Amino acid sequence: MPKAPSETEKQMQSRARRILAKLKKEFPDARTELEFADPFQLLIVTILAAQSTDVTVNKVTPGLFRKYPSPEAFARARPATLEREVHSTGFFRMKARAIIEASRDLMERFDGEVPADMDSLTSLRGVGRKTANVILSSAFGRPGIIVDTHVRRCSQRLGLSRNKDPDKIEIDLQRLIPRKDWSDFSHTLVLHGRYVCTARKPRCPECQLQDLCPTSRENAGA
Ligand code: SF4
Structure with a gap:
């Protein structure tokens, strides 16, 4: 698991919010791709x-x-x-x-x-x-952080959680992301994990979050 550079809780919150802002820009209409009527x-x-x-x-x-x-x-x-x-x-x-x-x-x-x-x-x-x-x-339409396989993997790579257990990752993310943004954060991070930070071969060179990601720095040998 990547080690985030030593950060205070406040610094981590600020980084998490910058990650959220970039994700929202990258996936402005993010929502579940599952089809349902009720x-x-x-x-x-x-x-x-x-x-x-x-x-x-x-x-x-x-x-x-x-x-x-x-x-x-x-x-x-x-x-x-x-x-x-x-x-x-x-x-x-x-x-x-x-x-x-x-x-x-x-x-x-x-x-x-x-x-x-x-x-x-x-x-x-x-x-x-x-x-x-x-x-x-x-x-x-209520706030919820959805920790699926993509959110789990990306949160770890982004140094937003060191936990493996989804329930603990959810608590870590709740502390970092404003409540009103919990759902947007989940939906955008799912798409980021599905299309950019993929399980086998993350596309770091073209990733919008590169400058905010400790794994990218590790990959670059920094
Ligand atoms: S820089 Fe690489 S590891 Fe970090 S979020 Fe982007 S794709 Fe994933």
């Missing part, structure tokens, strides 16, 4: 998107939502059938179970409505903080 559909597509691509999920969900138009319909789905239907997104057994269990929880405890707060969302079976933050930010 908070419940977003819950389902987010479960399906784990370890998959948005493109793959967007191919599966139109047919799925025609067949299962509500939490009630998913709650009654046969696991083996749903597994087949979501097979192409990977981890299909786990995802089918998570969808059915979360839908049953919604029916039993929330009248079939997706709740709009972190505690209630994470009380649903199969829903962790990442999924909850996606729903809060993209369905309800």
Whole structure:
């Protein structure tokens, strides 16, 4: 993991805000590329998107939502059938179970409505903080830092967190980024990780964040 130059908390906050400003310029319309019509559909597509691509999920969900138009319909789905239907997104057994269990929880405890707060969302079976933050930010317009694989990797390379655990990275980023910008920061950093700071071969020479990134300096031998 890269070592950020020794910085005070204030200096790190200032650097994080300059990173945010550049990311917003680079990706002015950043938002999730997953397609959904309401908070419940977003819950389902987010479960399906784990370890998959948005493109793959967007191919599966139109047919799925025609067949299962509500939490009630998913709650009654046969696991083996749903597994087949979501097979192409990977981890299909786990995802089918998570969808059915979360839908049953919604029916039993929330009248079939997706709740709009972190505690209630994470009380649903199969829903962790990442999924909850996606729903809060993209369905309800509330601030949320989404630590997916791109945000995790980029935060470490940018020296904004030394943690590996997504929940701890989320706390580190919450301290550095103003609350109102949490969602923008997540969405832009996801795209930065997807297209520039890629897992295998980060494109440092053409990266807008080069002068703010300790990994770039390490790569340059500085
Ligand atoms: S300079 Fe390189 S390592 Fe740093 S954010 Fe850009 S692409 Fe990633």
